[in-house]
């Protein structure tokens with residue numbers, strides 16, 4: 001039997017668990033950014049497939065994927081988040097084909113040996129809390145058939161919105177906080193490292209088991225969630241920003257400059273001889 005051990009990030013998210021949905025999931029910006037990820041998830045994952053979700057938080061995506069005909073094994077390092085996810089499932093979709101498990105992403109290898117998946121999903125920066133992505137790639141590779149899709153949404157290293165917003169507010173430290181590639185996040189008094197890998201670093205961390213298929217910006221013109229009040233006081237603005245994103249999110253110079261970037265990777269097929 002697995003004994004669950006959390007991490008500082010997990011403990012920090014425990015403290016945020018009951019307010020996370022109102023602060024982010026149900027915010028106008030949170031909904032807008034998630035809508036983009038969902039659209040691509042429906043293209044990447046087939047109905048009937050079994051998806052492993054990493055850092056599932058309060059279960060919003062797991063329940064969405066289950067409604068779309070998938071089975072989901074959803075893990076998170078925060079017991080509080082897992083508890084919220086289970087409440088949500090009991091209230092909204094008690095028969096959903098989802099299992100919520102408290103488990104750190106670094107410990108995926110401790111899932112039962114017999115459990116294999118058709119794809120892997122991670123949304124909104126949980127993987128920015130994981131230092132060793134090479135080890136994760138190896139663990140995931142053991143559980144997936146060749147050709148299996150990974151849809152992973154990371155915080156970017158360079159977020160145009162954040163840079164301009166905080167520079168205009170005279171706070172260069174916050175404007176450039178992601179640039180070093182790692183920064184200390186502080187959530188409710190707890191500090192933990194958050195990593196901001198570049199595309200080249202991610203490509204190399206996931207190689208040779210996985211290859212990068214595409215990168216899409218999430219929250220390019222649509223801003224980060226901390227400017228929610230600015231957006232909600234201008235109702236038509238968000239629609240306009242979404243239209244810009246729809247057009248520009250895959251442009252080479254821009255796709256890594258949003259608040260988040262969504263990577264579609266694929267498990268490499270063995271060479272044919």
Ligand SMILES: C[S@@+](CC[C@H](N)C(=O)[O-])C[C@H]1O[C@@H](n2cnc3c(N)ncnc32)[C@H](O)[C@@H]1O
Nearest residue numbers: 009013055056057077078104105123124126129
């Ligand atoms: C910003 S939230 C995103 C939650 C969810 N994926 C969503 O889309 O709303 C980040 C999540 O990552 C989880 N997390 C952080 N580090 C983790 C780790 N090492 N293993 C598993 N989960 C982790 C946190 O507990 C938190 O639920």
